[in-house]
Amino acid sequence: MKNILITGANRGIGLGLTRYYLDAGHHVYATARDPGDAEFSSMTQDFGDRFVPLQLEVTSESSIAALIPALAGTELDLVINNAGILPNEPLGRWTSDAFKSAMEVNTIGPALLAQALIPLMSENSILANISSGLGSCGLNINPETGLDAYAASKAALNMVTRRLACKPETGQMIVVAFDPGWVKTRIGGEEAELTVNESVSDLVATIERLAPDQSGLFLSRKGEPIPW
Numbered sequence: 134m135k136n137i138l139i140t141g142a143n144r145g146i147g148l149g150l151t152r153y154y155l156d157a158g159h160h161v162y163a164t165a166r167d168p169g170d171a172e173f174s175s176m177t178q179d180f181g182d183r184f185v186p187l188q189l190e191v192t193s194e195s196s197i198a199a200l201i202p203a204l205a206g207t208e209l210d211l212v213i214n215n216a217g218i219l220p221n222e223p224l225g226r227w228t229s230d231a232f233k234s235a236m237e238v239n240t241i242g243p244a245l246l247a248q249a250l251i252p253l254m255s256e257n258s259i260l261a262n263i264s265s266g267l268g269s270c271g272l273n274i275n276p277e278t279g280l281d282a283y284a285a286s287k288a289a290l291n292m293v294t295r296r297l298a299c300k301p302e303t304g305q306m307i308v309v310a311f312d313p314g315w316v317k318t319r320i321g322g323e324e325a326e327l328t329v330n331e332s333v334s335d336l337v338a339t340i341e342r343l344a345p346d347q348s349g350l351f352l353s354r355k356g357e358p359i360p361w
């Protein structure tokens with residue numbers, strides 16, 4: 134049984150990952166901004182104390198700090214930085230707020246959470262940052278859309294991933310960034326190619342077979358390297 138922490142676990146890909154790992158018998162520390170939400174907290178009925186709902190607002194340093202006592206004595210095997218937002222503003226209507234909020238949620242939050250949790254992570258644990266193909270400078274997907282702040286924040290998350298993988302503090306850990314694919318969620322929309330379950334089953338299979346020499350890479354959900 135592994136100890137797994139997943140952010141943004143109350144819906145979308147985060148909820149899919151949470152349900153997958155609970156069904157597989159693991160212990161999931163599932164963070165949400167509102168862990169008291171009836172549907173989310175009712176998972177305790179199905180999974181008992183293997184489901185641990187925790188409050189986390191990733192933009193709040195005090196909220197991140199409050200996780201540490203809640204995790205006291207726990208050694209984490211897998212942390213998935215999944216929470217994210219998708220500001221959408223076309224050029225001409227760009228705002229500082231959209232760029233700042235994208236960076237706060239998609240880059241700074243995951244970076245500060247990683248910093249706080251690395252001391253609680255086991256020697257051979259995995260830190261997976263959920264990025265996006267839009268964060269690839271090489272692919273430069275859909276530059277005509279208004280997803281510029283989002284793309285910039287995910288490119289910055291990729292850089293955080295790459296740098297974390299090289300820190301002495303992460304030692305033998307594997308640190309990766311993933312593109313989960315285009316998934317039917319509030320962020321992906323109804324037109325997306327994949328169901329949550331399709332994305333999640335690829336992601337968990339790839340996480341399962343990650344090798345130490347893949348640390349520091351930006352990978353598709355199937356484990357293929359993506360250009361930076």
Ligand code: NDP
Binds near residue numbers: 166214216266
């Ligand atoms: P959803 O919108 O369904 O889920 C987003 C999750 O992030 C929710 O749980 C939400 O919580 C949480 N969240 C948002 N802001 C914060 C915050 N400030 N603090 C804590 N939690 C927060 O989208 P997805 O499941 O699709 O997204 C999951 C990840 O996958 C994101 O990082 C996204 O960028 C990435 N991704 C998704 C793609 C897709 O096609 N769906 C494609 C590429 C990447 P709340 O309910 O409280 O708002």
